[in-house]
Amino acid sequence: MPESGTAQFNSLVRPHLETLYRVAWRLVRNRADAQDLVQDTCVAACRNLKDLAATESPLRWLLRVQQNRFIDGARRRTKSPVVEVEDGADEALWISELPDPEQLLQQSQNEQLLERAFLLLDAMQRTLLGLRIEGYDLSEIEAITGIDRRLLRKRLYRARLNLARRLAEQTEDAARRRTGSKP
Amino acid sequence: MNCMDFFHIVDSRDVNRLSAAERDACEAHAAACRHCAPHWVAFARLAEIPVPSMPREVLVRSEAIAATESRSASKRMAAGRVVVIGAIVALAAAATMVWRMSAEPSPAATGFVPAVGESEPISPEPAPVLVPNVDGRVAGIPRAELPMDTVPRYSVRVMPLEHEVQDPASREPVGDFYAALVAELRKVRGLTLQTAPGTEIADYVLTVTAMETAKDSSGQVTFGPPDDEAIKYVVMGSGAIAIHVDTPKLVAGMLGGDGAGRESAGLIVSGGYRSNDSWPVELKVESGKGGGVRSVFPVSARAATNARQCSVPGGSSSLECMLPEQLAANQVEMLRLRVFPLDPSIPQRLAARLRDASLSPAERNGALNDLIEIQETRRGSQLESDSIQAMVEHVSAQPSERRAQAWGELGRISHPDLVAPLIEALRSDSNKEARIRVLSILEASHLDDPVVRGAIEEAESRDPDEVVRAAAHRALYGGAEWRDLVMANLSLSNLSYRERLDPLLSGLSGGTAVQLRDLDQLLQDPVAVQSLVNLVRSHLHDADEAETTARVLGLLRRADDPLVFDLFIDVIRGSSQPSGMRVAASAVPWVMDRREDPRVRESLESASPVLRETLEQMQLPDPVSRQPALP
Numbered sequence: 001m002p003e004s005g006t007a008q009f010n011s012l013v014r015p016h017l018e019t020l021y022r023v024a025w026r027l028v029r030n031r032a033d034a035q036d037l038v039q040d041t042c043v044a045a046c047r048n049l050k051d052l053a054a055t056e057s058p059l060r061w062l063l064r065v066q067q068n069r070f071i072d073g074a075r076r077r078t079k080s081p082v083v084e085v086e087d088g089a090d091e092a093l094w095i096s097e098l099p100d101p102e103q104l105l106q107q108s109q110n111e112q113l114l115e116r117a118f119l120l121l122d123a124m125q126r127t128l129l130g131l132r133i134e135g136y137d138l139s140e141i142e143a144i145t146g147i148d149r150r151l152l153r154k155r156l157y158r159a160r161l162n163l164a165r166r167l168a169e170q171t172e173d174a175a176r177r178r179t180g181s182k183p
Numbered sequence: 184m185n186c187m188d189f190f191h192i193v194d195s196r197d198v199n200r201l202s203a204a205e206r207d208a209c210e211a212h213a214a215a216c217r218h219c220a221p222h223w224v225a226f227a228r229l230a231e232i233p234v235p236s237m238p239r240e241v242l243v244r245s246e247a248i249a250a251t252e253s254r255s256a257s258k259r260m261a262a263g264r265v266v267v268i269g270a271i272v273a274l275a276a277a278a279t280m281v282w283r284m285s286a287e288p289s290p291a292a293t294g295f296v297p298a299v300g301e302s303e304p305i306s307p308e309p310a311p312v313l314v315p316n317v318d319g320r321v322a323g324i325p326r327a328e329l330p331m332d333t334v335p336r337y338s339v340r341v342m343p344l345e346h347e348v349q350d351p352a353s354r355e356p357v358g359d360f361y362a363a364l365v366a367e368l369r370k371v372r373g374l375t376l377q378t379a380p381g382t383e384i385a386d387y388v389l390t391v392t393a394m395e396t397a398k399d400s401s402g403q404v405t406f407g408p409p410d411d412e413a414i415k416y417v418v419m420g421s422g423a424i425a426i427h428v429d430t431p432k433l434v435a436g437m438l439g440g441d442g443a444g445r446e447s448a449g450l451i452v453s454g455g456y457r458s459n460d461s462w463p464v465e466l467k468v469e470s471g472k473g474g475g476v477r478s479v480f481p482v483s484a485r486a487a488t489n490a491r492q493c494s495v496p497g498g499s500s501s502l503e504c505m506l507p508e509q510l511a512a513n514q515v516e517m518l519r520l521r522v523f524p525l526d527p528s529i530p531q532r533l534a535a536r537l538r539d540a541s542l543s544p545a546e547r548n549g550a551l552n553d554l555i556e557i558q559e560t561r562r563g564s565q566l567e568s569d570s571i572q573a574m575v576e577h578v579s580a581q582p583s584e585r586r587a588q589a590w591g592e593l594g595r596i597s598h599p600d601l602v603a604p605l606i607e608a609l610r611s612d613s614n615k616e617a618r619i620r621v622l623s624i625l626e627a628s629h630l631d632d633p634v635v636r637g638a639i640e641e642a643e644s645r646d647p648d649e650v651v652r653a654a655a656h657r658a659l660y661g662g663a664e665w666r667d668l669v670m671a672n673l674s675l676s677n678l679s680y681r682e683r684l685d686p687l688l689s690g691l692s693g694g695t696a697v698q699l700r701d702l703d704q705l706l707q708d709p710v711a712v713q714s715l716v717n718l719v720r721s722h723l724h725d726a727d728e729a730e731t732t733a734r735v736l737g738l739l740r741r742a743d744d745p746l747v748f749d750l751f752i753d754v755i756r757g758s759s760q761p762s763g764m765r766v767a768a769s770a771v772p773w774v775m776d777r778r779e780d781p782r783v784r785e786s787l788e789s790a791s792p793v794l795r796e797t798l799e800q801m802q803l804p805d806p807v808s809r810q811p812a813l814p
Contacts, residue, residue, distance in 0.1 A: 005249065006246075006249050006250055009245075009246075009249035010249075013245065013249070014242075014245070014246075017237065017241060017242060017245060018237050021237040021241055022234045022237070025234050025235065026234065031235065031238065035238065035240060035241055035244070038241055038245065039241075039244050039245065039248065042244075042245040042248045042249070043248055046248055046249050110228075111232050114228055114229060114232065115232065118229065129225065129229065132226075133198065133226070133229055133230040135197035135198075135199060135200070137194075137195050137196075137197075138194060138195060148599065150599040150602075150632075151599065153194055153631075153632060153633070154629075154631050154632065156194065157222070157631035157632075158631065159225070160193070160221060160222045160224075160225035160226060161221055161222070161225075161631075163221075163224070163225040163229070164220075164221030164222070164224050164225055165221070167224060
């Protein structure tokens, strides 16, 4: 019955929308894509309300679905004819989806560089960092992503290093553009 | 605060809820530690960027979705009821017809549906696989060792034999090999064999090609046409066989597809065995629509041990001869080990062999190498903890002088269960070389683990050996102090030759990128180069120290320095002296890089004939027989 579906949605999903949006925004760094991601998650939740109701932690379930949607979306965007396959190969996903100009103007240049660097990470690294920065600890991230904790710690380590490396590259590029020098 | 404390916070705490003191301590540590600084940037600065509040639109849209989906669900349920009622009516009618016909049960009713192309499903209770135990690496799998539901299921299409061999004596063993291969595949549990033409796409396509052969006047078999991607077996005296393996499912899985077959990634995957010295096996991934090579996967570098060539009448091969049936059995075992989905019984069997004290060391080492290859060639943690435990036990039980090497072999793989034993070995192995090797493995593969960093910090402060402490310090903070230690030892003339070189050689035993970078920095120091050259020169003709000298020369090759150039010239000239050849062998790559230099060519004129022969085999023209170049 429509009423019961809506009621279940109100009790199981609606209380977590703010959190879903925060994490989504951490992943995609712009409002429109964050909204779309949350919307996709809501659709999946509505179609699986029975599962969602049966789970111990609806938020964890929702975050996991959202993470999968994000990674699947990123993967679809990388179905190019030629891909070199190596560890962590799904790089440079969603890189065209930079924050909109209005937002960028409001941010300091350092923040812009950091966000650009973040958007150059692969989808999984962005997911892990996004969840970690939102305050989820390793056991919670393990439950959401299904990644073994020992592996998780390593992946987080690599994600942070990668971010620092990308940030250094972005900073160098910006400095070059300012001085007009060539790479 | 040390690195471990720092990583505890970065991994476990909510950055937004750190106290001011904790934050200050982290900031201070990150400012002083080059390893931790980038992590702080990622952790703290990223968290500082505010998240905009959720637009009301999200709420409106989600409520609309909930309402729409609820209505759709109701409609689906209503439609579903109609379908169910219809299906019940249809089933009732069908049941009535079946009852009236009382015919023989159809194949579907027996539970067996033949696949297109006359597939041969494996029986649930297969006969034991009696694989000839060649070179101690292959053994039979007992019946019902594992329940069938744990055995992976996959299909293999064996293409008709492509037989180009014309010589009747060669044709027969090739045919025997092919027949034996098919017979061996039939025994593999979970494997559905497709041998007849059909349209069903198999998970693996296996093609056996026997290439055209010819014999030269000495009876030596030669193979033509040259094909880098074909393995060349000699079966019972003549004939050559190439095996190509297509593995769409495996590589689709590697690519992140769903592993369900070609459609998941749109790929055609082909693979082959190359016939260079190391006999690597590669899987080449190509676009299904002719888009070219996508990537190449190394499957194994040890195929040669399974694919021994037979001695040929009149030939020079000294390798053990193998019957076609043995060769086929070994090939199937190799495919199961490296290509097909892993049957869990294989690592279990190998772990049991590792623990079997009645087997020879070579047999147990073979099992260790096979387990390492399983882990190396298959992504993810394929091996169970018990297998890892067996490997660790085996390596730990090696004699002191072999333990460093054994740890190095184990260090080729990465497995979470290995970290603790490596740390334990770093803390307690009595052999210094073993501790250094373990340290280099931890440094190369696990330095991102805070527990490992803690263990290395402990080694840096508490290890009884100065060289280990220096290596640990270098792993944590860079190579400056290691270089200082190398220089200090080089200058201590009261130490023996080996002791003076110990920090240098021990500190580079892992051959990691970090170690090579530190070496290159050391060799940029002219004082260091001069000290090394003087020390080596003073022991150039010391037969007892030839091994050590050769190792140092191997390192000095990386230095672009006139002193080093002169030293190598002396090494070449001294190669004809007793023990000189052992030292000179390490100069071969250096000579190859400078073969056109007149001084090098001149020095080769007085070199040992053995060295000249070696260079000749490596396609360096013999300077003695070669005409002098025109000015």
